[in-house]
Amino acid sequence: MSSSLPTPHLMDDEGNQTQGESAASVTHGGLRRKGRLRSIVWEHFEKKKINGIDKAVCNYCKNALVARSSDGTKHLHDHLKTCQVKKEIEATEFPPAKKAAGEKGKTAVETHFDPDVTRRKMARAIVMHEYPLSIVEHQGLRDVMSSLNQLWKPVSRNTIKKEILDMYECERAKYISVLEQTQGRIAITTDMWTAENQTKAYMAITAHFIDDAWALRSILLSFLEVPGSHTGQVLCDKLMGSLLELNIERKLSSITVDNAATNDRMIDFMLLALDKNDLILGGQKLHVRCCAHILNLIVKDGLSVIGDLIANIRESVIFWSGSTKRKSTFDENARKLGITSGRKLVQDCPTRWNSTYLMICSALHYKNVFCRLKN
Incomplete structure (x- = not known):
């Protein structure tokens, strides 16, 4: 969202006032030309307004x-x-490639190859794009890499x-250092779910805090398998173990969880395990219930009134999306009825x-197609 901002003056590295930033304009020889951020440091920063204050990100x-x-750019260079x-x-x-002197108009390029760098970049690509590890085989x-x-x-x-x-251990060491240096409180969110294809349960623990530059940070602390029964004591042991390992149990502000009864028991055990003198108001505000989960429960309760209708829509969508042949039949009937928006079930x-809600909207769009295929 754009807004009209006042035209500040920039300071060079020595703190001297220079031309205005890009929003400003300068008059020269009867012509107006736009000013800009002149320091080379702005090639490495993006200027934003955060909570009404000019920030360099x-x-x-x-x-x-x-x-x-009035701050200049010396601290940005530093x-x-x-x-x-x-x-x-x-x-x-x-x-960078180095050019060696040769004949006039020609240059010889000296290149450098580091197999360790290539291996690290390949590992990073696999993580970023979720490729299987077997892709390197x-x-x-291999033909492409050899040709390069x-x-x-x-x-x-x-x-x-x-x-x-190794990359994971390196990144983990970095965020442990960040958490140790954090002076403020740290809010924790955690959730449990079961992987359908493995029937294994996992717990994710995330830390949220404001760093020294007043930027909101979120870091995934742990991703743990939780075998056996998921009692409040078991969940407490897993969560407490992660907090102790990272040495942040004395910096907690709150723990946000959903409304499951097991989580209520987990918080009770956490209050027993933690020193209440380290908690805000002695731990009275430690437990925060996830508002998104509460909203989801409220809406689901309302949708139960039309539960049979939703179940019928869900079964119809699953049926007509279940195979290529059925999809083709459905699309053909939609085309005959003049429904060619390309919207999918x-x-x-x-x-x-x-x-x-999105499923109901897509079904309403193809309401006449369902009626046609019913016969």
């Missing part, structure tokens, strides 16, 4: 630093010199697995009311 670590017109994320990115980049990929550089040596899935685990997730 680092393109690498996403920390937000003050960027008022941040770039110490930004660990920037250093790591630069360390993994291939060194696919002959097609004959010095490249194929790696096995076990090698790339170890590289990914949506199957809902019964535990999420918003997906049920």
Whole structure:
């Protein structure tokens, strides 16, 4: 959303006032030309307004630093010199090609190949795009990599697995350091679910806090398998173990969970395990109930009035989306009725009311097609 902002003045590295930023305009020789952020430091920062205050957001670590017109840019230069994320990115980049003098109009290019860098980049790509580990053993990929550089040596899935685990340990060490340096309180959210294809239960624990630059941070602390029965004591032991491992049990502000009765018992055990002197109001505000889950329960209760109708719609959507042949028949009948919007049938997730709403909307769009296929 755009808004009209006052035109501040920028300061150079020495604190001297320079031309206005991009929103300003300068008159020169009877002509007006737009001013701009002149310091080279702005190639590494994005200027934003956060809570009404001008901030410079680092393109690498996403920390937000003050960027008022009176502050200059020296502190931004200093941040770039110490930004660990920037250093790591630069360390993994291939060194720039060097040009050697040759005949006039021609240059010889000196290249450098680092197999460790290539392996790390491949591991990062697998994590980012959720590729299977076996992709590094696919002959097609190996042919491509070999054609790019004959010095490249194929790696096995076990090698790339170890590289990914090393990356995880490195990232984990970083956020542990961040949490240790955090002076404020840390809010915890946690949830449990069961994977359908494995029938295994998992717990995710996430920390939310405001860092020294007044930027909201969220970090996934743990992703744990929870075997056996999921009693309040078991969940408490898992959560407490993660907090103790990271040494943040004395910095808690709240724990947000859904309305399951097991979570109520977990909070009771947490209050016994924690020192109430370290908690806000002695732990009276430790338990926070997830408003999204409460809203979902309210809407689901209302939808139960038309539960049979929703069940019929769900069965119809599942049937006509169940095979390529049925999809083709459904699309053909939609075309005959002049419904050619390209909108697809949506199957809902019964535990999420918003997906049920989307399913009903898509079914209403094809209401006449369902009636036609009924006969």
